[in-house]
Amino acid sequence: MAFSCQEESDEGMNEINMTPLVDVMLVLLIIFIVTIPVVKHAVHLDLPRVSSKPLTVAPEALRLSVTEDGDYFMNSIHVSDSELLLNLQHRAAGGSLPNVEIQGDKNARYERIAFLLSLVQKSGLNRIGFVTQSALPDR
Numbered sequence: 001m002a003f004s005c006q007e008e009s010d011e012g013m014n015e016i017n018m019t020p021l022v023d024v025m026l027v028l029l030i031i032f033i034v035t036i037p038v039v040k041h042a043v044h045l046d047l048p049r050v051s052s053k054p055l056t057v058a059p060e061a062l063r064l065s066v067t068e069d070g071d072y073f074m075n076s077i078h079v080s081d082s083e084l085l086l087n088l089q090h091r092a093a094g095g096s097l098p099n100v101e102i103q104g105d106k107n108a109r110y111e112r113i114a115f116l117l118s119l120v121q122k123s124g125l126n127r128i129g130f131v132t133q134s135a136l137p138d139r
């Protein structure tokens with residue numbers, strides 16, 4: 001008998017453990033059950049086809065800069081606080097509203113940039129963007 005027990009222990013397992021396979025298959029089944037309804041709820045539209053060229057005219061941009069000392073520049077021209085509001089109101093009264101690009105020195109006081117934002121808001125210009133430098137190296 002001892003001889004027969006050693007034979008059984010030396011042989012490898014002849015059966016595959018199916019539990020992990022069943023677990024993986026159940027997880028995949030659940031994933032498919034959840035994602036298939038999302039894919040089927042697409043809105044099918046028959047959009048019109050036209051032949052036209054994209055617009056090549058870029059919208060006018062108004063660049064406002066704040067220096068470290070708190071001075072304001074409008075398109076590289078130095079302006080005072082009172083002149084700035086008048087110029088912004090004049091631009092807002094024009095036909096098309098320009099894109100406002102705010103460029104602030106990183107050492108500028110926050111209150112000067114907040115004041116500039118409030119002047120832009122008072123003038124009625126609403127398309128505002130902030131100009132930054134990329135921290136990633138150019139490739």
